[in-house]
Amino acid sequence: MISINENYLKLQSSYLFSEIAKRVSAFQDANPDVKVIKLGIGDVTRALPQSCIKAFHSAIDEMAGNSTFKGYGPEQGYPFLREKIAEHDFQSRAAEITPDEIFVSDGAKCDSGNIQEIFSSDITIAVPDPVYPVYVDTNVMAGRTGKFSNGRYEKIVYLESSEENGFIPDLPKEPVDLIYLCFPNNPTGTTITKSLLKTWVEFARENKALILYDAAYEAFIRDDSLPVSIYEIEGSREVAIEFRSFSKTAGFTGTRCAYTVVPESCIGYDSNGGKHSLHSLWNRRHTTKFNGVSYPVQRAAEAIYSEKGKIEVKNLNDYYLKNAGLIRQEIDKLGYKHVGGENSPYIWVKCNMDSWKFFDLLLKKAGVVCTPGAGFGKCGQGFIRLSAFNNFENVQKAMIRIGKILNR
């Protein structure tokens, strides 16, 4: 009999974005004349950088000729891309990462979801609250949690981000094995300092734990004192895997390219205490279940490391940061507490009421869509996330509308 993986039955329905879509669609049906402005989902809206477009076209021309055609490439990505990543994203910041330690993939969501496969099913995981749901759901599927009760899964250690700790979770009070961290944070938009990140690396080293560091939003960091990569922290190479993405960096959400860094010195343990290279394990997983990123897409990604590409990428993200600045400024004027939006495209706003009530208020009175914080976890209750991914003109309009209804 073909029996199913019953861990899937523990999963809560992916309520958040479908519920948002339902409410927006009901509102729009009832109010066809209102032009709804979406500051909800974290998806980019601006064209790909010109350098990427040019490289993309040129790679497709190669695919059109028998002598320049490319079939299967290396599953880990072409050397031309891995070398540029290692040089520009790490070595230039004194983070000693080599091209062999870069695994190019089709998305940070895929990688952060798949990475847990190389670990034992009985490790203890620690995830932030509020959090990007993929970290939790993929561990539920793998059987690392108990059932869902009172808004949380049993057996997970939740790392709470709240006003009290400035939305940077405290170190766990108990030993944990696998720790998910994300900075600049989704959904709160907060960043972490080098000295604070160092305490996490030290915790991991002391507890033989591993940090999964999601740096998908690093391109929005403008404060030079902040770490862009966890590998800027001494001692991290043995205890951290980092996820990066071209999605937010260069507008690749619909083009699909990302990468994961697994240092050669990163280790895991077997039940006899024997040490094993996580680089080898991930390499085995990656080459067995993945077949490489589309060649033209890799060429498009490579283009962001050219001199022209770098400027275009900076301009692209400056555009979104200008939006974020406007949102912060207006929310501030209205007297609402908030974090994020400085080195991040997300602004986390304390709404002084239930998340979904505030969502409905903004939708029905202002025609603006946000994301209710409660959808990201228990600690998100009472907050909403505003996203800077839209046109500046739309953000201006949205903030004027919000200003009108919230002005006290």
Added chain:
Amino acid sequence: MISINENYLKLQSSYLFSEIAKRVSAFQDANPDVKVIKLGIGDVTRALPQSCIKAFHSAIDEMAGNSTFKGYGPEQGYPFLREKIAEHDFQSRAAEITPDEIFVSDGAKCDSGNIQEIFSSDITIAVPDPVYPVYVDTNVMAGRTGKFSNGRYEKIVYLESSEENGFIPDLPKEPVDLIYLCFPNNPTGTTITKSLLKTWVEFARENKALILYDAAYEAFIRDDSLPVSIYEIEGSREVAIEFRSFSKTAGFTGTRCAYTVVPESCIGYDSNGGKHSLHSLWNRRHTTKFNGVSYPVQRAAEAIYSEKGKIEVKNLNDYYLKNAGLIRQEIDKLGYKHVGGENSPYIWVKCNMDSWKFFDLLLKKAGVVCTPGAGFGKCGQGFIRLSAFNNFENVQKAMIRIGKILNR
């Protein structure tokens, strides 16, 4: 302590293609003047069809403008592609598959590797021998096998393909839960008739088992009486999932696009015997751990369903089939037994000696690379796989060289 998934320690090193590469490279170093011809790996060599190239370019132009730019798409694929697939690949052959049942992905390797996640870890799996190694390895990683001994993993039911059964495995003598089938077959190149495939569907229905049907090579079928899809068989919708790929169909090995069909009526069971929709489970897995295929790639894939695209795809595959025909004809003349190569790009040759010895003979005496059958499993010993994926001129040269050394 960060403990590893110890099932990975049972995996045998992916010996086959790395060993081939090592031997070829050693030979080439010692004989720099010999132009080695590769009829080994199953990778396409011809340019993408012109219709795909045109659509690909045009989609990239959309990504270059803010008003036509595409961010995240539906994880399951865009409706424009799912609708064309359902219509042209299934409904046109009276296989009742709807667009909602199509999950577009970046590769059949990924899908056939990932699908096992939605099943219980204690099901019994049946895999052909010889076989594409991904089916086996992904189940080893998931803990469904015992250790490797005597060339096989414990707990797997091996479905033997041999001269005796015409390289089409017999039905299992014991009940099994998950059955991997691949036709046209990799590596043997054999095809299955509708009446024989019907016996598998009936076996699955009787045993509450599920068939994973890998049809990645269906585009090479020229015999109209052969099934192109398992859904041409009555009763299959409840007991079969099918994998398809644009890789071999349209030269997409480096471009990356494939799809998996999970009918709404396909079911799995929980431990209380309750029925669950495998479509829902796979949808949950796919949307949680995957973020959709690159938009321009989906547009390129869509183009193969245009009138012009269909002709180009047929011509492309006819080209490889002409190569296959030449290989068969020459192998036949030399008096070697063989199957495949008629509705398939692979020819499976009985070499009357050890697979690797024959490999060395062809490499060292003829400068031709094949794939030793022993690399695909115990039953592959004594055979080699020749692939038709190369230029016709190279295949001609290769067969002349092989003729010279094997002529008896």
